[in-house]
Amino acid sequence: MGKSGRFGKYGEHKRMARLRNSGIREMRPGKKMRPGSSADVRPYRRPSSETEVLIREAQPSDAPFIQSLSKKAFGQYGPYEEMLPEWFLAGITLTLVAVQGRVPVGFAMLGIIHSDPLSVRESELVAIAVEPEAHRRGIGDRLMRNMIKAADERCVERMHLHTAVDNLPAQTLFQKYGFSKARHKEKFYPKGQDALMMVRRAEWGSR
Ligand SMILES: CC(C)(COP(=O)(O)OP(=O)(O)OC[C@H]1O[C@@H](n2cnc3c(N)ncnc32)[C@H](O)[C@@H]1OP(=O)(O)O)[C@@H](O)C(=O)NCCC(=O)NCCS
Numbered sequence: 001m002g003k004s005g006r007f008g009k010y011g012e013h014k015r016m017a018r019l020r021n022s023g024i025r026e027m028r029p030g031k032k033m034r035p036g037s038s039a040d041v042r043p044y045r046r047p048s049s050e051t052e053v054l055i056r057e058a059q060p061s062d063a064p065f066i067q068s069l070s071k072k073a074f075g076q077y078g079p080y081e082e083m084l085p086e087w088f089l090a091g092i093t094l095t096l097v098a099v100q101g102r103v104p105v106g107f108a109m110l111g112i113i114h115s116d117p118l119s120v121r122e123s124e125l126v127a128i129a130v131e132p133e134a135h136r137r138g139i140g141d142r143l144m145r146n147m148i149k150a151a152d153e154r155c156v157e158r159m160h161l162h163t164a165v166d167n168l169p170a171q172t173l174f175q176k177y178g179f180s181k182a183r184h185k186e187k188f189y190p191k192g193q194d195a196l197m198m199v200r201r202a203e204w205g206s207r
Contacts (some may be wrong), residue, residue, distance in 0.1 A: 110159075179199060
């Protein structure tokens with residue numbers, strides 16, 4: 001680790017600090033769980049594609065699932081299997097989980113809602129991921145629709161996100177839900193990849 005900390009050089013350093021320094025009490029999960037506890041990570045077993053998918057708010061007991069899917073989905077960009085469960089357990093995110101039968105198959109995480117009276121109410125969609133074996137079955141769609149509804153209920157006027165410049169499936173999903181390309185950020189990720197920042201204004205908030 002260098003002097004400036006593990007993510008000192010990259011955009012994620014600022015994001016981590018912002019998330020940590022802020023306190024959104026209304027979004028705290030009910031119960032604390034020991035961070036890093038991964039004793040309960042079970043291997044993913046594919047449910048029948050016929051089984052109904054439900055979306056619910058994540059519980060502390062979902063932390064091992066968030067950790068294991070973060071590693072699969074985002075491990076190539078940095079240590080997200082540490083960062084995302086840590087942010088979730090810190091109670092500074094709104095996290096939704098998609099469950100099929102009793103098996104968790106995806107999650108989406110919204111960061112702190114910034115509510116400076118002089119600027120728009122804004123939040124970052126920190127992550128969305130679906131188990132690779134369950135891709136292309138509409139689960140990403142369900143998570144996005146529910147997250148946008150949750151953001152609307154909290155009067156979030158503007159959402160932004162970062163995704164890798166070469167992550168075309170994700171960019172297609174985000175464009176489908178009204179996000180547009182805003183900025184290219186060089187070496188944004190801990191492992192050095194560039195990111196694309198995308199933004200979306202709430203339909204009710206557009207002037
Ligand atoms: C992006 C991701 C969440 C999509 O989840 P999914 O459950 O497969 O998505 P869905 O089946 O609900 O598809 C929803 C929309 O996403 C887009 N999409 C998803 N996969 C796509 C692909 N391989 N190619 C092009 N578009 C794709 C399409 O717009 C699709 O809508 P359509 O079916 O009307 O064309 C999933 O690919 C994933 O987990 N990727 C790894 C993690 C990641 O990159 N997250 C985003 C950055 S935070």
